[in-house]
Amino acid sequence: MINVFNKMAFACLLLSVQIGVFAQKNVILEPAIIECRYLDRSMKDTLTGQIEADTMILRIGRNVSCFYSKDVLFSDSLKRTPNGTTKWINLMGQYAREGRSRDLLCNDSDYYYLDYPEQGQITVRTKVNNKGVEYTEERETLQWEFRDSVKTVLGFECYLAEANFRGRKWLAWYTLEVPVSQGPWKLWGLPGLICEAYEDQGQYSYSLVSFTPNPGGDIMLYNLFKSYEKKSRFEVFEALVRHRELMIEDARQSGNSWMIGHGRSPGRKELDWMR
Amino acid sequence: MLKIRLFLILVALFYLATASAQSVISGTVRYAEEGGGPAAGIGVMMMSVDGKSMLGFQNSDSEGAFSLTYRGNADSLLIRCHALDIKPLERRIAARTQQLQLVVESAPLSIAEARIKEPPMRQRGDTLIYTVAQYLDSTDRAIADVLKKMPGIYVEKSGKVSYNGKEIIRFYIEGMDMLGRNYGVATNNIKASDIASVEVYERHQPIRALESLERPDQAALNLKLKESARGAWTTTLQLGGGYKPWMWNAEAVAMYFTRKVQTMLTYKTNNEGDDVVISELISFEIPLIEGAASLLNLRIPSEPPVDRSRYLMNNVHAVSTNVLTRLRPTIDLSARASYIHDRQTAEGSSLTRYYFLQEQPVDVEELISSQIRTDQAEVSIRLVNNSATHYLDERLNITGRLYDANGTVGSINQNLYRPAFSIENRFSDMIRKNERIYSVNSNTSYTEGSATLKVSPLPFNDLATEFAPNAVQQLYTRRLDSQNNLRWSQNIGYWQMMVRAYFNARIENMESTFLLADSEFYTFPAVDSMTNDVSLRRFDVILAPRFEYNSGERIKISLDLPLDVRFTSYADEDEHRFHFLPRLSLSGDIAGGLRYNLDARLTSGVGGVNSLYMGYLMTNYRSIGRRSGQLLHSSGKTATVGLEYKNPWIGMITLLRGTWSRNEQDLLMGSVIEGILVRQESLPIAHHSDRYGFELSYSQRISVLATTLGIALNRTWQQAQILRQEQLIPSLRGLWQGRLTATTRLSDKAQIFYRGSGSLVTSRMSGGEDISRYTYLQQSLSGQFVLGRGFRLDGSVEHYFNDAVSGSHRHLVFADLSFGWLHKRMEFRLEARNLFNHKTFNYISSNNLIDISTMSPLRGASVVLKVRFSIL
Structure with missing residues (x-):
């Protein structure tokens, strides 16, 4: 496993080696008033039930919110420091030896800017083939159906609501104690903060594990590349799939069989592909 | 035509009815301040009038507009507005299509308080x-x-x-x-x-x-x-005294941890029964020195299965220093030194019952007292280079121990003086070149020990005489042991091929003399049948190929095929034997946290020099024996299969494991009991023993209840043959063991612990009824309570039950109480122990068709005051 992680880390490194060199300054959008951390669980293998988990951060401002992986932000930030790439390689090597390479990796490496650049819009930034790409679309209004079920999540009294989104049925537990209509990933539109959400197949879920009001700091627009090519959501996903297929083919030809079995899937983006 | 009109009328009525069941409630939200401008991003909820059901929701847009559709039959609805920076607004409205003008007031930003939660693991x-x-x-x-x-x-x-x-x-x-x-x-x-x-x-x-x-x-x-704990010295001192009897307790602990240097220094002394030697200073490996001259023993009272502090009368001083320094990122140098001085006194009485095949059991009663002084010094130094391509491990350990014990059993005096010394060097050097490994390993040790056991008067009447009523048994052992191997391995994909070549050597010598002595312990010359001078040389040359397939979590399978050529030489005998000792291991993940493992192996062994002596040896005051002079050969088969399940999200870990093993030997140790005396002799009788068992354990952190629960259950059966009074007795021993532990945090200031364990032991001769059957239960409930202002209260109740014990000792309950006060860096603790003032503990245990009833004196009710403070 560690061997696989080492190789995966190396592949990730090749993909991101230029980040630190050409990146632009980050842009402050507005002060953050709430920081939520979600445990993001993805079933990696539906046959074995193997689950991977990451910590995702939702920073909420008065007008704009941002949602991203804690570990990915750490990795990307490290690479932007002087000799950051070398530091990242060393750290990845160390983590791989300690069997925790996932501390620098994540199933979802995208940065989601909610209600940005305009209210009701969403901008997603990611990288394809070592190039920055972004797409902006209207924030889809989910048709939530409200249920009477009640439960407590992280001490918040939560209510259940259900909606179909991108081809899957999502169940969300929201709380009226935090009157912001936000949630993890692209889930939103409920009368309060979404504390827990999962789709009915059990493959993906988010659970609130920490809630911090007035966390300090700002909501940042992270510029990790010199520029971001604007595309549509479908174009981005198609480019990702094509890139992955090329990597697998390349690995197959060079005899790196590990990549064929262990190459990272587009993960959460698969859900975005659903119409 | 009329029908058509009626149909159209019905359709119109249906449409009207439907239209009346769907109400559109729309409007705008505006701020009361700022000239009544539109309020964007306000959450507008449509609820049932009791506020329990959410019927619709929308955020107001940039113009403050919203629109909600109600499909239902209620007369009234509740409209609520909320956001982070407004005062919540609530209005009851009629359930009909209408336009609303909602005016909200700004308010300071208000967010629920911070909450942080993490999964149990x-x-x-x-x-x-x-x-x-x-x-x-x-x-x-x-x-x-x-x-x-x-x-x-x-x-x-x-x-x-x-x-x-x-x-x-x-x-x-x-x-x-x-x-x-x-x-x-x-x-x-x-x-x-x-x-x-x-x-x-x-x-x-x-x-x-x-x-x-x-x-x-x-x-x-x-x-x-x-x-905050890195790079700072942490030093704590503790002083304490108590009564009854007069007791003291003192300790000093200093620690310093950084990423390059770690050190830990301790000094502990007490006479209150806190056995710091066992709890902190003894290695969890069996030290080499334990084997030296340990054939001779002083008969001491059996230890009861209660906390040692309840009965241990000690006087211990123990000091240890541990230092590690990281010379380079991959190179660590560590050193350790410790010294222990310990005096222990004990008293007790025991009744040992020996069971026979066709005779009545024999009981041996003993009233025992002992005083044991142990001095042990140990120094070890270790250098490790642990890099990705090179591993070097060099360890040197030197240990010296002096064991001096006196005691009486009834009117018989016994004295044992047993010094021992050992030095051990372990060396390992490994180089990795890509997927290939080359290594050399060497472990060489030398152990030397002697023992002198004096018994006065000697209870063996056929040996003792009127002029020589006492006896002295002397024993001297030396052993040089060297185990060396070369390794080569190659990984290809998921496969690994490994070959190891071993060369092991062991040279042992044992000399003993049994001497009769007069009342002044002037000894008389020994006779040949009471002396030994035995040497054993053993060499193993092993070629051990190994094949492994390891695909990560899914499956790992390994097959070891070692071939051992063993040469042994003792007395005038030389022998060489071939042993083929394969081992198969299989493990892997089935799905979602479920893991299986299986292991099956053959083993082989030979006895040491201790199994060869033919002259009589007195091992304790009432046991004397000899061996046949033949080397003991043993072989074993073991199979284990297990399932593990782990779910970190709910903090649960479970295990189910089954084990079977068979051990075969070509010599059988027999004993003849004559009154209180035991004569032992080994005979060339091939025999075997079987052991079956399974264990189940379950452990879970229940976060909602702030409780950690642990359950374990063991069941074992053991079949063996026992040679007693020259008769072969097949025996069967069964054991049920269970354990339940629970720790619960009642609040931030109170937590309770429960720990219960029980066992059911049965012994029988095969085909017969149980000759002994004991149930044993031990449970304790303790609590820790913070009372405020630095005060805390600890209390515990322990309950022991042994159904083989009669009278008031069948159930025994202990209670302890401790009151503490923490003031700045100082902590005061007043401990009241054994509040019910129990003076003795009775216990019965059983093994190999021998039952032992023990009565141990306990330390009575006592009080100890301790002061603990941090210096740095």
């Missing part, structure tokens, strides 16, 4: 991470107190840690192995509040050069320090 690859804060209570002192609450982790009083039923192989502090197998001093002394998290590496490979090539099924534990 997290998993990253093969690493389980327990956040200490999740388990830490204000009453916890040492990290062992917290480890006990973590699911899957079991901590013994000695500080030894097991994970999921298997002892850990490494104990790291910040990733550094300072203490080796002596880590009990860390678990019992490092402050719990200094630790940020505990990491368990489930399949830990301590050698970096082997990472990605070999993943052993062995766990290791790592303590991650808080930032």
